[in-house]
């Protein structure tokens with residue numbers, strides 16, 4: 001098969017953390033401005049430090065990396081710059097629509113209010129989109145406001161998200177320690193969001209298993225699952241060939257499958273944090289391909305581009321290498337994502353058209 005230029009294909013990013021995607025050089029400059037000490041002082045070594053920490057196999061070391069990124073994202077200027085560069089970097093990767101998530105409560109150390117944080121990020125996103133438009137490109141964005149699950153401010157953060165729904169916010173998420181902090185602990189927040197009809201995606205099935213996924217659907221009313229990879233723990237592999245036809249689905253997997261609840265899968269990130277450990281440590285052992293074969297609504301995501309030293313293009317290239325996907329497989333993942341964005345049906349259909357046009361052009365080449 002002829003080599004596909006994956007970067008040139010239109011793509012959609014559903015699961016990408018703002019504090020996990022900074023440019024190393026930006027971190028250095030922002031750290032200087034606020035007097036924050038970094039583990040390295042030039043961009044190349046700092047980039048390596050992030051990748052090595054994420055690859056260390058130690059979750060505390062992985063999580064430590066975010067102390068440095070959030071430390072330099074405490075002013076309006078810093079947040080605006082990081083958000084603007086988020087747009088530039090996604091556009092350069094061929095992304096036509098990206099939802100960016102972050103927890104505003106982690107950006108208050110130098111006196112910003114929650115509302116100011118959301119506004120600063122929105123300013124950056126809009127500046128980025130305008131600049132891309134002006135250069136003849138195209139990208140649209142949406143903010144996902146995240147509450148930290150070990151904290152007790154979820155209702156306040158949910159209200160913040162609803163307050164900014166006409167200013168760029170498209171949904172709500174919870175992140176952080178999954179085990180021991182299920183959505184049911186934040187019932188008031190999720191009840192409020194349901195009443196206000198704001199979409200939610202919930203990190204679930206990453207550091208915890210099937211019960212956590214069920215809680216995300218039942219109590220979190222999750223319309224998508226952040227990762228959701230451990231839905232595989234609800235599969236019963238009956239045959240010895242390990243293929244899709246020898247698999248039986250448990251009740252939660254059946255529900256996620258039949259309701260076509262999108263899985264925001266992040267293969268490289270899963271390998272680093274051990275979320276898919278029981279399937280093996282290599283890319284090709286990750287259950288993405290199994291879930292795709294079973295007909296789950298799988299999407300391709302980066303999670304933290306800086307820590308995983310990745311892009312959506314790279315994730316898709318690794319998939320082609322691991323599972324021999326062709327253009328139609330890659331198209332399916334992007335259509336799945338386009339159908340799952342937290343936008344109206346008209347916008348979703350426009351995105352689907354855009355994806356199809358780009359993939360058709362690639363066919364003609």
Ligand SMILES: [Zn+2]
Pocket residue numbers: 015017175203226303
């Ligand atoms: Zn995530």
